[in-house]
Amino acid sequence: xxxxxxxxxxxxxxxxxxxxxxLLILLTLAPIRxxxxxxxxxxxxxxxxxxxxxxxADALPAWLLFAFGIVFDLLQGGPGTPVGVSxxxxxxxxxxxxxxxxxLVAVSFTFIWLGYAILSGLAVALSWSATALLSWxxxxxxxxxxxxxxxxxxxxxxxxxxxxxxGRDPLNEPGSRT
Amino acid sequence: MALRKxxxxxxxSVVHIVQRFSLALLVxxxxxxxxxxxxxxxxxxxxxxxxxxxxxxxxxxxSRPVAxxxxxIADVEDLANLRAENARLREENARLLAWQSVARRLEVENxxxxxxxxxxxxxxxxxxxxxxxxxxxxxxVRSMLLNVGxxxxxxxxxxxxxxxxxxxxxxEVGDGWSRxxxxxxxxxxxxxxxxxxxxxxxxxxxxxxxxxxxLIQSVAGIQAGDRIITSGHGGSFPIGxxxxxxxxxxxxxxxxxxxxxxxxxEFVRVIDYGITGLVTGxxxxxxxxxPPAPPPKPAAAGKTR
Numbered sequence: 434x435x436x437x438x439x440x441x442x443x444x445x446x447x448x449x450x451x452x453x454x455x456l457l458i459l460l461t462l463a464p465i466r467x468x469x470x471x472x473x474x475x476x477x478x479x480x481x482x483x484x485x486x487x488x489x490a491d492a493l494p495a496w497l498l499f500a501f502g503i504v505f506d507l508l509q510g511g512p513g514t515p516v517g518v519s520x521x522x523x524x525x526x527x528x529x530x531x532x533x534x535x536x537l538v539a540v541s542f543t544f545i546w547l548g549y550a551i552l553s554g555l556a557v558a559l560s561w562s563a564t565a566l567l568s569w570x571x572x573x574x575x576x577x578x579x580x581x582x583x584x585x586x587x588x589x590x591x592x593x594x595x596x597x598x599x600g601r602d603p604l605n606e607p608g609s610r611t
Numbered sequence: 612m613a614l615r616k617x618x619x620x621x622x623x624s625v626v627h628i629v630q631r632f633s634l635a636l637l638v639x640x641x642x643x644x645x646x647x648x649x650x651x652x653x654x655x656x657x658x659x660x661x662x663x664x665x666x667x668x669x670x671x672x673x674s675r676p677v678a679x680x681x682x683x684i685a686d687v688e689d690l691a692n693l694r695a696e697n698a699r700l701r702e703e704n705a706r707l708l709a710w711q712s713v714a715r716r717l718e719v720e721n722x723x724x725x726x727x728x729x730x731x732x733x734x735x736x737x738x739x740x741x742x743x744x745x746x747x748x749x750x751x752v753r754s755m756l757l758n759v760g761x762x763x764x765x766x767x768x769x770x771x772x773x774x775x776x777x778x779x780x781x782x783e784v785g786d787g788w789s790r791x792x793x794x795x796x797x798x799x800x801x802x803x804x805x806x807x808x809x810x811x812x813x814x815x816x817x818x819x820x821x822x823x824x825x826l827i828q829s830v831a832g833i834q835a836g837d838r839i840i841t842s843g844h845g846g847s848f849p850i851g852x853x854x855x856x857x858x859x860x861x862x863x864x865x866x867x868x869x870x871x872x873x874x875x876x877e878f879v880r881v882i883d884y885g886i887t888g889l890v891t892g893x894x895x896x897x898x899x900x901x902p903p904a905p906p907p908k909p910a911a912a913g914k915t916r
Contacts, residue, residue, distance in 0.1 A: 459670065462670060462746060464677060464744065464755070474746070499637045499640065499641065504662060507655075507658060507663075508659075508663065510749065515645040515649070516645065516655055517640075518641075518645065520637070520641040520644070521642065524637055524641065525638070557750075560751070567645060567649055570797065573817060573818045573819045575819065577750035580750045
């Protein structure tokens, strides 16, 4: 019995990042309106992707991120909006983290936040330019900018909540960050 | 045996290559799907419709607690400015009562004059009420998902309104869902009239909160504060739905502030203007005087879901 529970625990632990990204995608689509902050939702899925690629990259393989990105674009886009931008964002963020892990492992939270600021900035710039290029029109960048700034200030809270979960890691082995 | 070994070896090397280039392949696939979406929208729309068919029930389930939370936030906000709101409403009520008497008089006068002229009204519109179950949440698309679709009589191109005015038009329809493209979206175009001057124009969304008026013949007469209404040109929109007021008129173009408040909407109405052939009643006999009788109400329309 305890063996079974242990296995269940491990399975849930392994499935957590993917499930959370999926949940955040749904939450982004839900018609939640915080008091007049913005017309656009914060970049919740991107935050989760950044966080988990940093600490649990094995639980978010590239193909899964690709699938999530495509589904996200399909669901939130209207006609004529490019499908695949989010997939590209997620994949590039993952690759950028894996390629620069030595600068991001065992550093203070400020640096992790700085990394998030840079990568999410690049990701927003990518989706803005891709959308503008493919629709061949100038798009007002202000909503995207607001979205970026709000997400930037939400990330510490988000990271803190997920960091608490990390303390209860059932595997609890050093070096499981890869 | 040798064959089997060869197969295993080939498979292993294929797996190795795929693993090695998986990222490149996936990136290429993402870029490819963007280009495919640009070249052939039909396939993509079909896939999108299938995905939305699956997800809409989920979104509908989470939209109810979300509506409760939104209502709670709105309550707290309302409590904060109750006094000011009360004063404003009293003033507005006095003004509206004056207007009501004017409207009553005009209504009677209008009916009499129409009777004299044998004036033919446009087709009668019916309403389909739907719940907002999803939001695009994206910085580049301004759209909403509704829980009414083809089954309820919603069709592509119909106008979507709230009590205040127009908020958008239906662009995609599934069996049990539909997507509203909001007035402020990048690809929204709408023929409109400036109410005071009867000037025709096109309202053009550009992702900013204030859409632009374009293709106006004479800019000179238009002032800030002028009301903009739908012109009824181009089909499925009835004439005279309030759209917004001119927020600024200057050299940088004319900007319109939409009436329809998109923030924290729970229910909207889809106007079925009969163009789809679903609700057109029998035409009134030509010798009849006065406005035509309203067409019989179909079972699906006017129903809150």
